[in-house]
Amino acid sequence: MxxxxxxxxxxxxxxxxxxxxxxxxxxxxxxxxxDELIKYVDPFIGTQFFGHTFPGPSLPYAMVHLGPDTGTEGWTYCGGYVYADNSIIGFSHTHWSGVGMVDGGDVLLMPTVGNKLQLVPGTAEEPDAGYRSRFDHSDEKASPGYYAVLLKDYGIKAELTTTRRVGFHRYRFPKADDARVILDLGHQIGGNQETDVSELRILDNQRIEGVKGSGAGKVYFVAEFSKPFQYYGTFDASYSTPESGAGYFPYKSGERGVDIGAFVTFQTKDQEQVLVKVALSYVSIDGARKNMEAELPHWDFDLVKQQAEDVWNSELSRVQLEGATDDQKTIFYTAMYRSLLAQYISQDADGKYMGASGAIKEAKGFDFYGSFSCWDTYRSQHPLLTLIAPDHVNDFIKSIEAKIRDYGWLPAQHFQNVFGQGMVGDHLVPVIVDAYRKGYRDYDVDFIYNAMRKKAREFPAPPALREDARSGLEYLLKLGYVPVDKIEESVPKTLEFAYDDWCIAQMAKDLGKLDDYQDFMKSAANYKNVWDESTQFMRPRKSDGSWLEALNGRDQHVVSEGDHSYYAYFDPLLVGRRPNRYYTESNAWQYLWSVQHDVNGLIQLFRGKENFVDKLDTFFEMSPLISLPKYVGVVGTIGQYVHGNQPSHHVAYLYNYAGQPWKTQKRVRQVVEQLYRTGPGGLCGNEDMGSLSSWYVLSSLGFYAVTPGSPTYVIGSPLFGEVRLKVENGKTFTVKAVNNSTQNKYIQSAMLNGKPFSRTWISHAEIMEGGVLEFQMGPKPQRGWGTGISDVPPSLNDNL
Structure with a gap:
C-alpha cells in the first residue's frame, strides 16, 4: 500500500x-x-492488381523486409502477398518493394497447433493440404513497422516488427500440448538442386542457425526463441516424414538440401506469448549473430515496435502537407513510405558485406547498398531522395564506387550485389551524375567518372564482364545506332545510351575533360539516327542502314538470324517480348519521347512545336489498344500513355518545352487524381522499387525530374494547398497553391520568394536554399504564363 x-x-x-x-x-x-504521420500510411496499397508491394514491417533502407506470404508461384506473387487471397503460408524475411521478378521469401516461419505435422505449405485451393492458415482481412492490421493477423485455423495471433537487420515475431498461442513453429527454407516453388542448397542446425533448445541457398546469393540467419523447445526435428519435404525425427537435447539436429526446414514444439497456456528473433546476414552466420547482438539483445517487442514507428514518423515528417484531404494524405504518405523503403542495405552491423567478386568486404563509414533497380529508380526515386534523404545520397554513390573497385567494372541494374544485365541502358550513370551535379561528391569522383567512360567506350569488354557490357556497343560506335537485325531492344538501346552519354558529357565538362565532353555530346545525338521522318517514330533500323519494313497489312512473324530473332515488320503499336522485341516493355508510341536530355532537338525533328504538340495530344487521346500479343505491363493508360511502366513517366511534362505548360498541368493532374487511389488496388501498375510512388510524391509537390543528370525540375501542377519540405541546414522550402482545387488545376501566376516567377522549371539549388514558391491557381488555362523563351526548361546544350 x-x-x-x-x-x-x-x-x-x-x-x-x-x-x-x-x-x-x-x-x-x-x-x-x-502529429504522427504513420497513421496516414497504408501498407496494403499496391497489394492487389500486380502492384507487387508487401504489407509487412521494415525500416527505411533496411536489410530485413519481414511480411506475410500468400503464394510463391509465378509473376502474381513477385511481392509474396496478394490481397485477394484468404490463406497465409507464413512470414518470411525478404521482400522487394515492387519488382517484376519472383524472388525473396527467404527464411519463412509459420506458427501452428495440431497433432498432425505438415511439411509443405499446401495450396490456396487446398489449404488443409499443408501448414498454411486461413485469415480474414478484418483480423489483419499493417502500419509502418508493424503487422498483425489472426491465423484462423490455429487460433494464433501473429505480430511482426523489425530492426534494420532483425525480424521480431510475437505469437499468441491458444492452450495446446502441440504448439509449434515451422521454419521452412524451401517453400518456394522450383528450387534448383545445384544452386539453392540450404543448411540448418538446431544448436540448443532455443536457437536455430543456417543458410538459405538462393542461386548466386546466400542468406544466413540466426533464430532465437523466447521459450525453450519441448522437442524438435528437421525435415526434407522431398520425403514424406520428418527426416531427423524428434529429439531431446543435448542431441543436436541438422539438415542439408533444397526443400528443408525445422520444427520446434511447445506446451502453451491460453494466450501465452512465444517470441522469435531472426537476424539475417549476406556474409555469414557469425555476421547474423553479431547483427542480433547489436540490434536486438532483449525481448521487448513493444519497444521495438515503438522505435520503428518513431523512425518512420521522423522520416515522413520531412514533408508536411496542408490543404489535403485524409485520402490524399494517405496516398501521399504511403507513396513517401514506399519511396524510402526501396533502397536496401547489405552490410552487417560491423560493416562487412559480400562483394560481387565473392570475397568479404567492409564498408567503412558508410552504408553499403547491394541492389540498384536503376532502370526504374533513376527516373524519380533517386531524384526524390536527393531532396528528402540527402544524408543517404553519398552512400549510394560510395556503394557504386565500392562495387567498381571490387568487380573491376561499372555494373548495370542488379540485385543482392550479383551482377548481370537486368534491363536496357546503363542507368547507374544518371544516378551518379544526378547526385554529382546536385553537389553530392563525398567519393572518388575521378575514379567513378573513368569507370563510366570506360564502359561507354571500351569494346570488347573483358571476357568475364561481357554480360555487363553495353550490349550493342560495337555497332553503336560504328554506325551510331544499334541495328535491329543484330541486337534485341535496338531502339531503346540507341535512345537510352544516347541519354547516358549526355549525362557523362555533363560530368566531363565539369571536370574540365573537354575532349571527352565533345565526344559524348556527339553520341548524345545518336537518337536522331533512329528517327524516321516518314512515320515520325523512332524506328528499328537494320545494319545495312535500311528501316525495318512497315507492317502494311502483312502477317507479323518472327525472323531468326543465328541466335537472334525479331519481328519481321514494324508495327508502332506492337509491344514485343524477349527475345523477339525491338522496344523494351513498350511500343513505338511510348518510346518516341525517350529523349529527355534533348527535348528541343526532338521538337526540331518534328519540324516545330505545333507538330510536336499535335503528336503529344494524339498520344494522350488515341485508343489505348495495342497490337497482339498483349503485354502485362501496359496498364494505367491514358491513350497510349502508360503510367504503369517507366518509359512514359516524363511525357506529361514535355508540353512545357513546347510553350504550352497548361497542357502539362492538365495531364499531370489527370494522372495524380485518376491513377492513384486508396485501398489495395491503389496503384495502377507494378511499384518497381518505389518508381510509381516517387513519381507521385514529386508530381504532387508540383515538379518532376524530367532529366536526371540536370539539376533541375520541371513544373507541373501542385496538388495541395501547401507543402513544407525540410531541406538541408534547417531550411524549409514551401510550395503554396492559392485557390487550389480539383477544378482549379491551372497555374495563373507564380512568385518565388516574393518575386514574379514565370519559369516552368526550378533548380535544385533554389529548392535547397529554402524559401517559398507560391502559385495562384484557377479553373482555366492561363496561356501567357510560362511561355517565354527563358521560361522553357533547359535542354541538351544549355549551360545548367
Whole structure:
C-alpha cells in the first residue's frame, strides 16, 4: 500500500511540474499523437492488381523486409502477398518493394497447433493440404513497422516488427500440448538442386542457425526463441516424414538440401506469448549473430515496435502537407513510405558485406547498398531522395564506387550485389551524375567518372564482364545506332545510351575533360539516327542502314538470324517480348519521347512545336489498344500513355518545352487524381522499387525530374494547398497553391520568394536554399504564363 501511495504521489508531482512549465499533459501527449504521420500510411496499397508491394514491417533502407506470404508461384506473387487471397503460408524475411521478378521469401516461419505435422505449405485451393492458415482481412492490421493477423485455423495471433537487420515475431498461442513453429527454407516453388542448397542446425533448445541457398546469393540467419523447445526435428519435404525425427537435447539436429526446414514444439497456456528473433546476414552466420547482438539483445517487442514507428514518423515528417484531404494524405504518405523503403542495405552491423567478386568486404563509414533497380529508380526515386534523404545520397554513390573497385567494372541494374544485365541502358550513370551535379561528391569522383567512360567506350569488354557490357556497343560506335537485325531492344538501346552519354558529357565538362565532353555530346545525338521522318517514330533500323519494313497489312512473324530473332515488320503499336522485341516493355508510341536530355532537338525533328504538340495530344487521346500479343505491363493508360511502366513517366511534362505548360498541368493532374487511389488496388501498375510512388510524391509537390543528370525540375501542377519540405541546414522550402482545387488545376501566376516567377522549371539549388514558391491557381488555362523563351526548361546544350 505504501508503494502504491508513493507511485501516485510521484505521478501527481510530475503533473504539477509539467503544469509549472506551462505544459498541459493532455495537450502535450494529444498533440504528439495527432502529429504522427504513420497513421496516414497504408501498407496494403499496391497489394492487389500486380502492384507487387508487401504489407509487412521494415525500416527505411533496411536489410530485413519481414511480411506475410500468400503464394510463391509465378509473376502474381513477385511481392509474396496478394490481397485477394484468404490463406497465409507464413512470414518470411525478404521482400522487394515492387519488382517484376519472383524472388525473396527467404527464411519463412509459420506458427501452428495440431497433432498432425505438415511439411509443405499446401495450396490456396487446398489449404488443409499443408501448414498454411486461413485469415480474414478484418483480423489483419499493417502500419509502418508493424503487422498483425489472426491465423484462423490455429487460433494464433501473429505480430511482426523489425530492426534494420532483425525480424521480431510475437505469437499468441491458444492452450495446446502441440504448439509449434515451422521454419521452412524451401517453400518456394522450383528450387534448383545445384544452386539453392540450404543448411540448418538446431544448436540448443532455443536457437536455430543456417543458410538459405538462393542461386548466386546466400542468406544466413540466426533464430532465437523466447521459450525453450519441448522437442524438435528437421525435415526434407522431398520425403514424406520428418527426416531427423524428434529429439531431446543435448542431441543436436541438422539438415542439408533444397526443400528443408525445422520444427520446434511447445506446451502453451491460453494466450501465452512465444517470441522469435531472426537476424539475417549476406556474409555469414557469425555476421547474423553479431547483427542480433547489436540490434536486438532483449525481448521487448513493444519497444521495438515503438522505435520503428518513431523512425518512420521522423522520416515522413520531412514533408508536411496542408490543404489535403485524409485520402490524399494517405496516398501521399504511403507513396513517401514506399519511396524510402526501396533502397536496401547489405552490410552487417560491423560493416562487412559480400562483394560481387565473392570475397568479404567492409564498408567503412558508410552504408553499403547491394541492389540498384536503376532502370526504374533513376527516373524519380533517386531524384526524390536527393531532396528528402540527402544524408543517404553519398552512400549510394560510395556503394557504386565500392562495387567498381571490387568487380573491376561499372555494373548495370542488379540485385543482392550479383551482377548481370537486368534491363536496357546503363542507368547507374544518371544516378551518379544526378547526385554529382546536385553537389553530392563525398567519393572518388575521378575514379567513378573513368569507370563510366570506360564502359561507354571500351569494346570488347573483358571476357568475364561481357554480360555487363553495353550490349550493342560495337555497332553503336560504328554506325551510331544499334541495328535491329543484330541486337534485341535496338531502339531503346540507341535512345537510352544516347541519354547516358549526355549525362557523362555533363560530368566531363565539369571536370574540365573537354575532349571527352565533345565526344559524348556527339553520341548524345545518336537518337536522331533512329528517327524516321516518314512515320515520325523512332524506328528499328537494320545494319545495312535500311528501316525495318512497315507492317502494311502483312502477317507479323518472327525472323531468326543465328541466335537472334525479331519481328519481321514494324508495327508502332506492337509491344514485343524477349527475345523477339525491338522496344523494351513498350511500343513505338511510348518510346518516341525517350529523349529527355534533348527535348528541343526532338521538337526540331518534328519540324516545330505545333507538330510536336499535335503528336503529344494524339498520344494522350488515341485508343489505348495495342497490337497482339498483349503485354502485362501496359496498364494505367491514358491513350497510349502508360503510367504503369517507366518509359512514359516524363511525357506529361514535355508540353512545357513546347510553350504550352497548361497542357502539362492538365495531364499531370489527370494522372495524380485518376491513377492513384486508396485501398489495395491503389496503384495502377507494378511499384518497381518505389518508381510509381516517387513519381507521385514529386508530381504532387508540383515538379518532376524530367532529366536526371540536370539539376533541375520541371513544373507541373501542385496538388495541395501547401507543402513544407525540410531541406538541408534547417531550411524549409514551401510550395503554396492559392485557390487550389480539383477544378482549379491551372497555374495563373507564380512568385518565388516574393518575386514574379514565370519559369516552368526550378533548380535544385533554389529548392535547397529554402524559401517559398507560391502559385495562384484557377479553373482555366492561363496561356501567357510560362511561355517565354527563358521560361522553357533547359535542354541538351544549355549551360545548367
Amino acid at each position: 505504501k508503494n502504491k501511495l508513493m507511485t501516485l504521489k510521484m505521478r501527481l508531482n510530475l503533473k504539477l511540474f509539467l503544469v509549472f512549465l506551462g505544459v498541459s499533459v493532455f495537450t502535450c501527449f494529444g498533440q504528439a499523437k495527432e
